[in-house]
Amino acid sequence: MTPISAVDSAPEYAYARRVEADVWVDDSLAAYLSDGEALVGTVIARAIIERPQASHFLPDADKIIEVMAEEAQGSDYSEFADDFPTVSDEAQKELEALLEPLKAWADRHCSVSFFSVTQPEPYTVTATDIAAAEQYRRDEVQRAEAACH
Incomplete structure (x- = not known):
């Protein structure tokens, strides 16, 4: 069998509310924070995604x-x-x-949408992260409005 391996050299991250989480989200950090619940200084969790290649199966x-x-x-x-x-x-x-x-x-x-995570660690949300999340939210509203017209 083909080993499970990272395809990209730059890590892809998943996010969760805490390091011990059972469920991780592979959205971008901006998308993950776009619900507006996290403030600057909030500690969330970040982990490296390990996504298998389709050929593994x-x-x-x-x-x-x-x-x-x-x-x-x-x-x-x-x-x-x-x-x-x-x-x-x-x-x-x-x-x-x-x-x-x-x-x-x-x-x-064959796109692989599932993954596991490694190296979970605390991540402190920065002002830059919140600004990116707000921009993401504005862009999503514009996309939704454009789709309605």
Whole structure:
């Protein structure tokens, strides 16, 4: 399987009300603060997002061969399929190479919206953060008004 890894070099952050939170939001800080509940000096939590690549969820060559065996065992041919499939090391390596374009396809076209967080830490809201949140709120109102017209 493809390891879970960060795609970007700059960390992507999630926010929560406290470090021990079970639910984290991957909105921008401005969007997160735009509800107006936090003031300058409020301590919230920030953590680094670890978002898996879509290819992490594709079967590897071993799993594909295992599924082929299971399908054969569940088919009308099951009594003759005891050693199916018998795959050489060379053939398994070929299958692994054939999976690379499929992994690339999955990473390009299958958006991963879920994530876990690491390194949760307290974060103190600054005046700049509040100003950005207010600007975000104004921009959202303008977008909503424009959508209505």
